[in-house]
Amino acid sequence: MPAQIFVNLPIRDLKVSMDFYESLGYRHNPQFTDETAACIVISETIHVMLLTHDKFKGFTPKAIADATKVTEVLLCLSCDNREEVNTMVAKALAAGGSKSQDPIDYGFMYLHSFQDPDGHMWEVFCMNQQDQSDVNSRNS
Amino acid sequence: MPTQIFVSLPVRNLQDSTRFYESLGYRKNSQFSDDTVSSFDISETVHLMLATHDKFRELTPKQIGDPSKVCHSLLSLSCESREEVDSIVSKAIAAGGSEAHDPEDHGFMYQYGFYDLDGHGWGVFWFASPAES
Numbered sequence: 001m002p003a004q005i006f007v008n009l010p011i012r013d014l015k016v017s018m019d020f021y022e023s024l025g026y027r028h029n030p031q032f033t034d035e036t037a038a039c040i041v042i043s044e045t046i047h048v049m050l051l052t053h054d055k056f057k058g059f060t061p062k063a064i065a066d067a068t069k070v071t072e073v074l075l076c077l078s079c080d081n082r083e084e085v086n087t088m089v090a091k092a093l094a095a096g097g098s099k100s101q102d103p104i105d106y107g108f109m110y111l112h113s114f115q116d117p118d119g120h121m122w123e124v125f126c127m128n129q130q131d132q133s134d135v136n137s138r139n140s
Numbered sequence: 141m142p143t144q145i146f147v148s149l150p151v152r153n154l155q156d157s158t159r160f161y162e163s164l165g166y167r168k169n170s171q172f173s174d175d176t177v178s179s180f181d182i183s184e185t186v187h188l189m190l191a192t193h194d195k196f197r198e199l200t201p202k203q204i205g206d207p208s209k210v211c212h213s214l215l216s217l218s219c220e221s222r223e224e225v226d227s228i229v230s231k232a233i234a235a236g237g238s239e240a241h242d243p244e245d246h247g248f249m250y251q252y253g254f255y256d257l258d259g260h261g262w263g264v265f266w267f268a269s270p271a272e273s
Contacts, residue, residue: 003183005145006263008214043143045185049216056211060240060261065212070205072212072260074148074196080141120213121200123146 006039007075008049010056010064011118014038016096017050020117023095024088042077068119076123082110085124089114092122147215148189149260150196150204154178156236157190160257163235164228182217207259216263222250225264229254232262 011017014035018028021040029047032039036055040048053064065072079085086103092114093099100113100121111125151157158168158178166188172179176195180188193204205212219225226243232254233239240253240261251265 003186004218005147005182005186006216006218007145007147008216008263010211010213042145043185045183046143046145056214059214059263060211062207062209062211065205065210067212069202070210070212071196071200071202072150072205072207072210073215074199076146076148078141078144078146119202121202 002045004045004047006047006049008051008056008059009116009118009120010053010067011050011116012053013117014050014052016117020092020095020097021048021050024091046077066119067115067121071121074121074123076111076125079124079126081126085110085112085126088112088124092116142185144185144187146187146189148191148196148199149256149258150193151190151258152193153257154190154192157257160232160235160237161188161190164231186217207255207261209259211261214261214263216251216265219264219266222266225250225252225266228252228264232256 018038022028026040026042029039029041036052038050040050042048056064079088089112096117098115100115103110103112108128109125111123113121113123115121154176161180162168166180166182169179169181176192178190182188191199196204219228229239229252237254237256240255243250243252248268249265251263253261253263255261
């Protein structure tokens with residue numbers, strides 16, 4: 001089975017955060033969701049666990065960082081094309097997220113970003129279609 | 141193409157941290173690494189990017205949190221067996237990391253954890269498949 005990653009994020013309001021991530025098009029896995037945590041399924045191998053602060057404190061003796069002020073991790077997800085990147089950011093802003101950085105077009109890659117209601121930063125990117133085709137051809 | 145995730149972590153010493161993650165068995169992807177970033181392929185869809193603090197500051201206007209004092213997120217990776225879980229944590233400790241907590245055996249799930257050289261916390265766990273549980 002391919003390695004799976006669970007990204008555990010502390011959040012202030014579970015319902016607000018669940019609504020936010022579901023607005024982006026992700027469903028939650030009810031098997032791993034209760035009143036203290038929600039499992040958001042990004043893909044077969046990528047999951048985000050939204051944990052109330054009380055729940056999160058059970059996993060670490062450290063203070064919970066205020067994600068609106070400090071960053072310790074950047075999370076970046078791939079998309080298939082530029083439209084999907086822009087749509088994801090638009091949905092995030094409409095759902096209560098906030099702007100992060102302006103989009104950047106590197107030529108070979110297009111990158112945009114947003115912050116969730118707690119300030120956790122997400123980048124979304126796509127490779128230039130020709131570069132992606134070249135990569136796919138080399139890998140096949 | 142399956143969704144890919146790139147997890148970027150700020151590190152104080154890129155060489156030391158690169159050696160640390162290589163000690164865990166992960167291979168550095170030279171194509172996406174330079175003197176400011178080390179890229180690791182954890183799996184086909186999960187990638188780790190270690191970035192110097194200077195590089196990380198280019199990516200965010202926020203202050204870089206001190207992971208030895210505050211916790212912003214916890215990253216958990218699945219393993220194929222209990223033995224693999226223990227092996228990764230042992231390797232992490234031998235390479236200069238530290239144990240995050242005692243191993244926890246819930247029967248259907250076994251989990252352990254370590255802190256890397258900067259204090260970033262990683263959980264490693266094995267989860268029984270439906271046939272095994």
